[in-house]
Amino acid sequence: MKIAIYPGSFDPVTNGHIDIIFRASAMVDKLIIGVLSNVKKQPLLTVEERIALLEATTHKYLKNVEVEAFSGLLVDFAAKKNASIIVRGLRAMSDFEYELQMAQTNRNLNKNIETIFLATNVHYSFLSSSVVKEIAMFGGDINSLVPPVVEEYLKTKFM
Ligand code: COA
Numbered sequence: 001m002k003i004a005i006y007p008g009s010f011d012p013v014t015n016g017h018i019d020i021i022f023r024a025s026a027m028v029d030k031l032i033i034g035v036l037s038n039v040k041k042q043p044l045l046t047v048e049e050r051i052a053l054l055e056a057t058t059h060k061y062l063k064n065v066e067v068e069a070f071s072g073l074l075v076d077f078a079a080k081k082n083a084s085i086i087v088r089g090l091r092a093m094s095d096f097e098y099e100l101q102m103a104q105t106n107r108n109l110n111k112n113i114e115t116i117f118l119a120t121n122v123h124y125s126f127l128s129s130s131v132v133k134e135i136a137m138f139g140g141d142i143n144s145l146v147p148p149v150v151e152e153y154l155k156t157k158f159m
Helices: 015-025 047-058 074-080 093-109 129-137 148-158
Strands: 003-008 030-036 065-070 085-090 114-119
Touching: 003 015, 003 074, 015 030, 015 047, 015 085, 015 114, 030 047, 030 074, 047 065, 047 148, 074 093, 085 093, 093 114, 129 148
Parallel strands: 003 030, 003 085, 030 065, 085 114
Antiparallel strands: none
Protein backbone atom coordinates (compact mmCIF):
# COMPACT_ATOMS: atom_id res chain seq x y z
CA MET A 1 0.00 0.00 0.00
CA LYS A 2 1.47 3.37 -1.08
CA ILE A 3 1.01 5.96 1.65
CA ALA A 4 2.05 9.59 1.23
CA ILE A 5 2.16 12.57 3.58
CA TYR A 6 1.34 16.08 2.41
CA PRO A 7 2.66 18.28 5.23
CA GLY A 8 2.17 21.96 5.91
CA SER A 9 0.80 24.54 8.27
CA PHE A 10 -2.43 25.13 6.28
CA ASP A 11 -3.26 28.40 8.06
CA PRO A 12 -5.68 28.26 6.25
CA VAL A 13 -5.92 25.69 3.42
CA THR A 14 -6.10 27.45 0.03
CA ASN A 15 -7.14 26.38 -3.46
CA GLY A 16 -3.45 25.89 -4.22
CA HIS A 17 -3.22 23.25 -1.48
CA ILE A 18 -6.50 21.65 -2.60
CA ASP A 19 -5.14 21.29 -6.14
CA ILE A 20 -2.07 19.45 -4.81
CA ILE A 21 -4.23 17.27 -2.50
CA PHE A 22 -6.52 16.12 -5.35
CA ARG A 23 -3.63 15.34 -7.68
CA ALA A 24 -1.49 13.61 -5.03
CA SER A 25 -4.38 11.51 -3.73
CA ALA A 26 -4.88 10.10 -7.23
CA MET A 27 -1.28 8.83 -7.23
CA VAL A 28 -1.31 6.85 -3.97
CA ASP A 29 -3.51 4.49 -1.98
CA LYS A 30 -3.68 6.82 1.01
CA LEU A 31 -2.78 10.49 1.41
CA ILE A 32 -2.34 11.82 4.93
CA ILE A 33 -2.44 15.58 5.25
CA GLY A 34 -0.04 16.33 8.10
CA VAL A 35 -0.92 19.57 9.86
CA LEU A 36 2.06 21.00 11.70
CA SER A 37 0.92 21.89 15.19
CA ASN A 38 4.07 23.66 16.41
CA VAL A 39 4.13 26.27 13.65
CA LYS A 40 7.05 28.70 13.97
CA LYS A 41 4.97 31.49 12.47
CA GLN A 42 2.17 32.88 14.68
CA PRO A 43 -0.89 31.04 13.28
CA LEU A 44 -4.29 32.68 12.91
CA LEU A 45 -6.14 29.38 13.31
CA THR A 46 -5.71 26.69 15.95
CA VAL A 47 -4.63 23.27 14.78
CA GLU A 48 -8.21 22.03 15.40
CA GLU A 49 -9.63 24.79 13.19
CA ARG A 50 -7.08 24.07 10.43
CA ILE A 51 -7.91 20.35 10.55
CA ALA A 52 -11.67 20.98 10.51
CA LEU A 53 -11.36 23.18 7.40
CA LEU A 54 -9.20 20.60 5.64
CA GLU A 55 -11.66 17.83 6.47
CA ALA A 56 -14.61 19.91 5.32
CA THR A 57 -12.95 20.53 1.96
CA THR A 58 -11.61 17.05 1.25
CA HIS A 59 -13.52 14.25 3.02
CA LYS A 60 -16.67 14.55 0.94
CA TYR A 61 -14.74 14.19 -2.33
CA LEU A 62 -11.71 12.05 -1.56
CA LYS A 63 -12.13 8.74 0.23
CA ASN A 64 -8.41 8.03 0.58
CA VAL A 65 -7.47 11.26 2.37
CA GLU A 66 -6.95 11.60 6.12
CA VAL A 67 -6.05 14.71 8.09
CA GLU A 68 -3.90 14.54 11.19
CA ALA A 69 -1.88 16.91 13.36
CA PHE A 70 1.81 16.29 13.91
CA SER A 71 4.65 17.84 15.83
CA GLY A 72 8.34 17.06 15.87
CA LEU A 73 10.19 15.72 12.86
CA LEU A 74 8.24 15.13 9.66
CA VAL A 75 10.18 11.93 8.86
CA ASP A 76 9.24 10.50 12.27
CA PHE A 77 5.57 11.22 11.61
CA ALA A 78 5.88 9.65 8.14
CA ALA A 79 7.55 6.54 9.55
CA LYS A 80 4.89 6.23 12.26
CA LYS A 81 2.22 6.30 9.56
CA ASN A 82 4.09 3.82 7.31
CA ALA A 83 4.36 6.50 4.64
CA SER A 84 7.18 6.24 2.11
CA ILE A 85 6.47 9.47 0.24
CA ILE A 86 6.40 13.16 1.20
CA VAL A 87 4.54 15.38 -1.26
CA ARG A 88 5.33 19.07 -1.68
CA GLY A 89 4.03 21.64 -4.14
CA LEU A 90 6.43 23.91 -6.02
CA ARG A 91 4.97 27.29 -6.88
CA ALA A 92 7.99 29.06 -8.33
CA MET A 93 11.78 28.94 -8.51
CA SER A 94 11.83 30.86 -5.23
CA ASP A 95 10.36 27.78 -3.48
CA PHE A 96 13.01 25.52 -4.93
CA GLU A 97 16.04 26.25 -2.76
CA TYR A 98 14.14 25.81 0.50
CA GLU A 99 12.30 22.73 -0.73
CA LEU A 100 15.49 21.10 -2.01
CA GLN A 101 17.20 21.68 1.33
CA MET A 102 14.21 20.24 3.19
CA ALA A 103 14.02 17.19 0.90
CA GLN A 104 17.74 16.53 1.27
CA THR A 105 17.59 16.98 5.05
CA ASN A 106 14.67 14.57 5.30
CA ARG A 107 16.44 12.03 3.07
CA ASN A 108 19.49 12.31 5.28
CA LEU A 109 17.32 11.59 8.31
CA ASN A 110 15.45 8.66 6.74
CA LYS A 111 16.55 7.02 3.48
CA ASN A 112 13.29 5.08 3.13
CA ILE A 113 11.23 8.20 2.56
CA GLU A 114 11.26 9.98 -0.80
CA THR A 115 10.08 13.54 -1.42
CA ILE A 116 8.19 14.19 -4.64
CA PHE A 117 7.28 17.64 -5.99
CA LEU A 118 4.15 18.56 -7.88
CA ALA A 119 4.16 21.74 -9.94
CA THR A 120 1.47 24.01 -8.51
CA ASN A 121 -1.37 24.91 -10.86
CA VAL A 122 -0.27 28.09 -12.65
CA HIS A 123 -3.46 29.86 -11.48
CA TYR A 124 -2.27 29.55 -7.89
CA SER A 125 1.46 30.12 -8.24
CA PHE A 126 1.22 33.51 -6.48
CA LEU A 127 -0.96 32.16 -3.69
CA SER A 128 -0.05 31.63 -0.04
CA SER A 129 -1.97 31.42 3.20
CA SER A 130 -0.52 34.80 4.25
CA VAL A 131 -1.82 36.45 1.07
CA VAL A 132 -5.29 35.05 1.77
CA LYS A 133 -5.24 36.27 5.39
CA GLU A 134 -4.06 39.73 4.40
CA ILE A 135 -6.78 40.17 1.77
CA ALA A 136 -9.45 38.83 4.16
CA MET A 137 -8.27 41.09 6.99
CA PHE A 138 -8.84 44.18 4.82
CA GLY A 139 -12.20 42.96 3.56
CA GLY A 140 -11.01 41.98 0.07
CA ASP A 141 -12.47 39.22 -2.08
CA ILE A 142 -10.90 35.79 -1.48
CA ASN A 143 -13.63 33.86 -3.27
CA SER A 144 -11.36 32.55 -6.04
CA LEU A 145 -8.49 31.75 -3.67
CA VAL A 146 -10.02 29.44 -1.06
CA PRO A 147 -12.88 26.92 -0.79
CA PRO A 148 -16.26 28.50 0.20
CA VAL A 149 -16.13 27.04 3.73
CA VAL A 150 -12.76 28.73 4.33
CA GLU A 151 -14.04 32.02 2.95
CA GLU A 152 -17.00 31.93 5.35
CA TYR A 153 -14.84 30.95 8.31
CA LEU A 154 -12.33 33.74 7.72
CA LYS A 155 -15.16 36.26 7.57
CA THR A 156 -16.13 35.29 11.13
CA LYS A 157 -12.50 35.74 12.23
CA PHE A 158 -12.17 39.25 10.86
CA MET A 159 -15.67 40.57 11.65
N1 COA B 1 -0.52 26.57 -2.99
C1 COA B 1 -0.67 27.64 -2.22
N2 COA B 1 0.15 27.94 -1.20
C2 COA B 1 1.16 27.11 -0.98
C3 COA B 1 1.38 25.96 -1.75
C4 COA B 1 0.48 25.70 -2.80
N3 COA B 1 0.61 24.66 -3.60
N4 COA B 1 2.47 25.34 -1.28
C5 COA B 1 2.92 26.05 -0.26
N5 COA B 1 2.12 27.12 -0.07
C6 COA B 1 2.32 28.19 0.91
C7 COA B 1 1.67 27.96 2.21
O1 COA B 1 0.37 28.48 2.23
C8 COA B 1 2.56 28.74 3.14
O2 COA B 1 2.19 30.09 3.11
P1 COA B 1 2.44 31.06 4.36
O3 COA B 1 3.93 31.13 4.55
O4 COA B 1 1.85 32.33 3.91
O5 COA B 1 1.74 30.44 5.53
C9 COA B 1 3.93 28.59 2.51
O6 COA B 1 3.71 28.25 1.19
C10 COA B 1 4.79 27.48 3.07
O7 COA B 1 4.09 26.77 4.01
P2 COA B 1 3.91 25.21 4.17
O8 COA B 1 3.74 24.51 2.88
O9 COA B 1 2.85 25.04 5.16
O10 COA B 1 5.29 24.80 4.64
P3 COA B 1 6.10 25.28 5.88
O11 COA B 1 7.34 25.84 5.26
O12 COA B 1 5.34 26.15 6.80
O13 COA B 1 6.34 23.93 6.62
C11 COA B 1 6.81 21.60 6.87
C12 COA B 1 6.66 22.80 5.96
C13 COA B 1 5.63 21.40 7.78
C14 COA B 1 6.86 20.47 5.89
C15 COA B 1 8.13 21.73 7.66
O14 COA B 1 8.11 22.88 8.46
C16 COA B 1 8.38 20.51 8.54
O15 COA B 1 8.60 19.42 8.06
N6 COA B 1 8.36 20.69 9.86
C17 COA B 1 8.64 19.61 10.83
C18 COA B 1 10.04 19.71 11.40
C19 COA B 1 11.03 18.94 10.56
O16 COA B 1 10.87 17.78 10.26
N7 COA B 1 12.14 19.61 10.21
C20 COA B 1 13.19 19.00 9.46
C21 COA B 1 12.96 19.09 7.97
S1 COA B 1 13.61 20.61 7.32
